[in-house]
Amino acid sequence: MATFKFELVSPERLILSVDAEQVDLPGSEGDFGVLAGHAPFLTTLKTGIITVKAGGAVSRIYVRGGFADVNASGLTVLAEKAVPELDFGPAVAAAELAVVETIVVEARTEEARYRAIAVREEVKVAIAAIG
Amino acid sequence: MASLKELKNRIASVKATQKITKAMQMVAAAKLRRAQEAAVAARPYARRLGVVVANLAAAMDGRDDAPLLLAGTGRDDVHLLVVCTAERGLCGGFNSSIVRLAREHAAALIAAGKTVKILTVGKKGADALKREHGNRIIDRVELRGIKTVSFDIAVDLGKRVVELYEAGEFDVCTLFYSEFKSVIQQIPTARQLLPVRVEAPAAAIETDYEFEPDEADILETLLPRYVSVALFSALLENAAGEMGAKMTAMDNATRNAGDMIDRLSITYNRTRQAKITTELVEIISGAEAL
Incomplete structure (x- = not known):
């Protein structure tokens, strides 16, 4: 191929x-x-x-x-x-969740907040898929 | 003429200094290797991102919905100088050469009637610019306690610059740092950060690119990252350059201390011999007088 x-x-x-x-x-x-x-x-x-x-x-x-x-x-x-x-463990997952959580908290406009929440959901789905 | 005891103390003190500079040189050499590897490892991303942004910018050429970061504010009145220096001294002319370049730039802008604002990254730059441009420094970022430059630092910094830009605090942003050529050569460099100036795009631009979402949306997310990456590579180049400069400076210092010890030892021995001779002469002439 x-x-x-x-x-x-x-x-x-x-x-x-x-x-x-x-x-x-x-x-x-x-x-x-x-x-x-x-x-x-x-x-x-x-x-x-x-x-x-x-x-x-x-x-x-x-x-x-x-x-x-x-x-x-x-x-x-x-x-x-x-x-x-292979390198993806609980520690990485926790760190990733923490990163997106701060983005949600720091979002100042309504629009940015919705976008950040969408990203957070994507991260959760991805972690569930790979974990 | 210094006494024997004074000379002896002086030699001991220079020896202690030499030991310290020697140790610092070796530490710098070890750190340099790591910093250099980090700088080299970060290059592929920066280069690819540059190519992608160049392609996108070419596709946006002539359209009027270009993002602010690319199109600029259309003015040229307020300049922000981001001056990246090291956190510590004892690295030869490394910091002062960056600061000198920034200062010349600032002087030229002020002479041309522009407003200058300064953001310093690294303690040494702030210290050096404080006296002359104290009221122009809008913020200072210190990197104290940071062992390795991570991308997160650059992202925070980039976010701050972009926010200031979007708030209309300045029109043009120039980044000052030192490009790492080799261990003995670091070139202080000025690079326009905002509005993003695209380097001459690669020869083969593919015109039939498909974009998803469209060009403007992609650029919207990409340009802030481009700014962060530019800052990141500047910080990495600086880290490597600082260690290189420090290594060279400490090597010179060690060598100078060695020369000084040699000279002092000769003086010490001569003084000692002169003293013995004088004593002998005194004893002999005393014996003869009897």
């Missing part, structure tokens, strides 16, 4: 760089899958789980605050926070 380059980058470091067969991502306007030869596409991501199929193995990664850039050179996901399934 044809592969394409998939890179996952957080501000602190390059987390993952593999040749993947398929990557499924939680786009902000709906989940979508990327195969080799996908049309150029740029979208923001919801908090959720990225599923990577590479070399026959399937791995899952938790992402928050990210966006995906698909172009001829492959797929790049830039995420504020990204944790592979």
Whole structure:
């Protein structure tokens, strides 16, 4: 099966760089899958789980605050926070919940608060899915 | 001529200083390695984000619904200078060269009749600018007690800058920091942070990009992050640069202390010999007189 380059980058470091067969991502306007030869596409991501199929193995990664850039050179996901399934434990989940909770508390406008609450719910769903 | 005892004390004191500078140099070397790794590891994100923002900005070109952070306020009256320095001294000209650049910039702006506001990050910058521009410093951020620069710090800082911008507190924001070239070379740099100025986009811009949600919405979420990332990389470059400068400075200090000890030891020995000779002469002439 044809592969394409998939890179996952957080501000602190390059987390993952593999040749993947398929990557499924939680786009902000709906989940979508990327195969080799996908049309150029740029979208923001919801908090959720990225599923990577590479070399026959399937791995899952938790992402928050990210966006995906698909172009001829492959797929790049830039995420504020990204944790592979293997490293995802109760401590990470608690820290993530604490982060979104402060965003909800700090929101000053009504609109920002609703958005923050939506993010918090996404985080809860994602934690339940990966935990 | 100093007495023998004074010389001896002086040598002991310089030796103690040398031990300290030597230890500081080694600590700086260890920290430098870590800081350098962090700075290098953070580059891919900053570079990719730059490319994406450049692509988006190209797609937005000529449209009038561009976000405030990209389009600017349309004025050029109030300038905010974000001056990033180290938290500590004893690192050669590292802090002063950043401050000097910022000061020149401020002087030029003031001469041109603009209003200047300053936000300092790191204690040394605030100390150095306090006397001349004390009333222009609107806020100072201290990084005391922070061991490694994490992205969260940059996000907080970025949020503060963006909020000030949206509140109309300033029109243009320039970031001052020191670019880490190598251990012995750090270049003080000024970079325009707001309105976001896109570096010349990569040669191959894909024009048939699809955007979800549309360009303006993506930019809306992306630009604040771009600002945070710019601050983050400045902080990381600074951290590495500070350690590099400190290492060089402490290496020089150790070497100078060594030279000083050598010189003092020679003086000490000469004085001691002169003293013995004088005593001998006294004894011999005393014996001859009998």
